[in-house]
Amino acid sequence: MSIGNFNLFDLLINAIDILLVTFVIYKLIMVIKGTKAVQLLKGIFVVLIVTLISDKFHLQTLNWMMEQVLIWGVVAFVIIFQPELRRALEQLGRGGFFSRSGHQEEDEQEKMVEAIVKATDYMAKRRIGALISVERETGLADYIETGIPLNANISSELLINIFIPNTPLHDGAVILQKNSVAAAACYLPLSESPFISKELGTRHRAALGISEVTDSLTVIVSEETGSISLTKNGELHRDLKLDKFRELIGAELLSGVKAKQTSSGRWNWRGKANG
Structure with a gap:
């Protein structure tokens, strides 16, 4: 059986080929999601x-410059995306590249x-100082590399144990990445x-600093007062009660209907005493 110059077998092979390529591209996008590579890809599209545009309107000098960028872009791509390419190969080796993703995200x-x-x-009641930063769209790989890698499942017990005073990992920030404790x-x-x-210490300044350069969400527990604070997009909200803290962090991190219902207007904190 044939249709024009193609038989049914050829059409089936072509359809499978297109589906496989689409799936691989989708998985690659999922690999780089949540890293700085997303912003770099936007630059490539630009x-x-x-x-x-320069080719269509015969802008020769600009077109020549863009051609040079594209020619050398292959080498730049390998260098810039080296962490993401390495992670993709590691997932492929572990068999995780083709695993399902996203379906359990809300539960996690x-x-x-x-x-x-x-x-x-727990730490606020006992005045145990803590600094916990949650990675979101902008990758925190540069800061993860400065700490001690853990790659452990998230649990309240682990977070508490890390910040117990005079332990090897208590000094510094814990970074949560993709529902795991990436590093301490x-x-x-x-x-x-x-x-x-001026009354704020290093933890609060660090939390504000990371929020100014990334879209991460950072939790601070004061060692002096036991107060709970939260930073996002260069804004600091201090002295949160536990219920308010749960509401705010849930609205930011939870996906689905619950987050949509509670997230509206939660971060309009300029009117309250910042920093």
């Missing part, structure tokens, strides 16, 4: 669009929120804002 997020809230409540004792950039209250 270069491609500029190249097409709920468990993570519960672990953070429980650990924060990490160094975060300190905010240089002149508007930060």
Whole structure:
């Protein structure tokens, strides 16, 4: 049986080929999701669009520049995306590249929120200083590399144990990545804002600093007062009660209908005493 110049077998092979390529591209996108590679990909698309426009309107100098960028872009791509390519190969070797993803995300997020809230409540009552940063769209790989890698499942017990005073990992930040404890004792950039209250210590400045350069969500427990604070997008909200803290962090991290219902207007904190 044939249709034009193609028989049914050829059409089936072509359809399978297209589906496989689509699936591989989708899995690659899932690998780089949540890293700085997303922003870099946006830059590549901009270069491609500029190249097409310069070619159409015969902008020769600009077109030549864009062609050079694309020619050398292959080498730059390998260098820039080296961490993501390595992670993709590692997942392929572990057999995790083709595993299902996303279906359990909400349950995992709920468990993570519960672990953070429980650990924060325990440490706040006992005035155990803590700094926990949750990776979101912008990758935190650069800061994870400054700490001690753990790659452990998130639990309130683990978070509490890390921050117990005089233990090897208590000094520094814990970074949570993809529903796991990626690393502890990490160094975060300190905010240089002149508007930060002088009564705030290094933990609060570090939490503000990471929130100014990434979209991460960072929890601070004060060692002096036991107060709970939260930072996002360069904003600091201090002295949160546990119920308010649970509500805010849940609205930011939980997916689905619950997050959509509670997230509206939760971060309009400019009117309250910041920093």
